[in-house]
Amino acid sequence: MYNVKKPLTAAAIVAVMSLPLAGVALAEHHEEQSKSEEVMHKANEKAHKAGEVVSDTWITTKVKSSLLADSATSGTDIKVETKDGIVSLSGTVASEAERKLAIEKTKEIKGVRDVAADGLKAVE
Numbered sequence: 001m002y003n004v005k006k007p008l009t010a011a012a013i014v015a016v017m018s019l020p021l022a023g024v025a026l027a028e029h030h031e032e033q034s035k036s037e038e039v040m041h042k043a044n045e046k047a048h049k050a051g052e053v054v055s056d057t058w059i060t061t062k063v064k065s066s067l068l069a070d071s072a073t074s075g076t077d078i079k080v081e082t083k084d085g086i087v088s089l090s091g092t093v094a095s096e097a098e099r100k101l102a103i104e105k106t107k108e109i110k111g112v113r114d115v116a117a118d119g120l121k122a123v124e
Helices: 005-069 096-107
Strands: 078-083 086-093 114-122
Touching: 005 078, 005 086, 005 096, 086 096, 096 114
Parallel strands: 086 114
Antiparallel strands: 078 086
16 A cells, blocks of 8 residues: 655655745845846936936927017027926027017927026117
C-alpha cells in the first residue's frame, strides 16, 4: 500500500522552506515596481514641462497673429514673449488706445494668465 503521509509531509516542508525565498522575490518585485513608478512620474513631469513650452510657443504665435490680423494694431512693431502663460509685450505703438487694444486682445487669447506691457510704449 502507498503511504500518502510522506509525500504530503515532504511537500509541506518544501513549501515552508521556500517562504523566505518568496518574500525576497516579492520584495525585489516591489522595489522594481517602485523604481518603475518613479521613472513614470519623472517622465510625466518632463511631458508636462514640454507641454508648457509648447503652450507658451502656441500663445506667443496666437497673440502675434492676432495683433497682425487686426488693422487697429501695429503687429509688426510689437514684440511678444511668453513664459509660463505670462505674455510680455514690448515695442512702440502709435497711440495709447492702440496700446490698450493690444493688451486687451492679448488677454483674450486662451492660456494667457497675465500680460506684462511695461515695455509697450505709445508714441503720443
